[in-house]
Amino acid sequence: LALETALRNTAESGEGLSVHYQPLFDRDSGSLQGAEALLRWTHPDFGTVSPGEFIPLAERSGLILPLGRRLMQLVGGQLRDWLDAGLAPPRVAINLSARQFWQSDLVAEVADLYATYRLPAGQIGFELTESTLLDKHQQAAATLEALRTLGCYIAIDDFGTGYSSLSYLQELPVTSLKLDRSFIHGLGQSRGSTAILAAVTGLARELGLQVVAEGVETEAQLAALGEYHVTLIQGFLTGRPVPADAFAAAYLARE
């Protein structure tokens, strides 16, 4: 309860919140293709609280809505700073939980984000899990369509861990699939992971979707992904999530 109170105060004040950015690379060219924004929280009494702890708490308590708004503002402001400094930031992905996706003013909030920080189309995207999109297909499609119109791309996060039929992929305007890291870790170890990789990359090709591998930690995993022509790579092997300044210093070149 004390932690929830502290998180509520943080959501109101914004103090102690920051964003880490993890790079996403094209394996063949080595070029930077994106970044994932990941919220971080440090509190004077509780110290650094891991997102594995405070994100579920935020979802249960509803605080994910004000925290998500804070995150969007932090990302928007950061992108505007980088653009003003003559840097060329890649597209940045923001994770959305179900509650955030289904809030009625999401599209207005995102439109406001683009306008406030004068972001170029395509600068922001979202990562959603399958379970978020499953219940109400048609409403989900309408919201995704509106986000796409604003210039956002849409990735299905943790792809392959849901229980869904795959048919929803045909009906929803998504742009990419992020293979869950449990498959990536299984590569070279379990035949099942390789079989799933083959199936998912085949499906994605048929549907015209990008495939992103997340959680890539070893050269062996990278090589296995190459065999299935998965070229978009994110993971500790190619780059950990780091604070904005470190991200810019390491990855952003002047235009």
Ligand code: G
């Ligand atoms: O950031 P890792 O570094 O530990 O993130 C742990 C989990 O928290 C992941 O599932 C990630 O998607 C989620 N997460 C991180 N930042 C955010 C955020 O800003 N919003 C939401 N909804 N989830 C986030």
Ligand code: G
């Ligand atoms: O659920 P989501 O995919 O949004 O989770 C993002 C989380 O994955 C973040 O906590 C990030 O720190 C973590 N992550 C990123 N790369 C790796 C990796 O190579 N290995 C592991 N174990 N976690 C990773």
Ligand code: MN
């Ligand atoms: Mn994610």
Ligand code: NA
């Ligand atoms: Na994921």
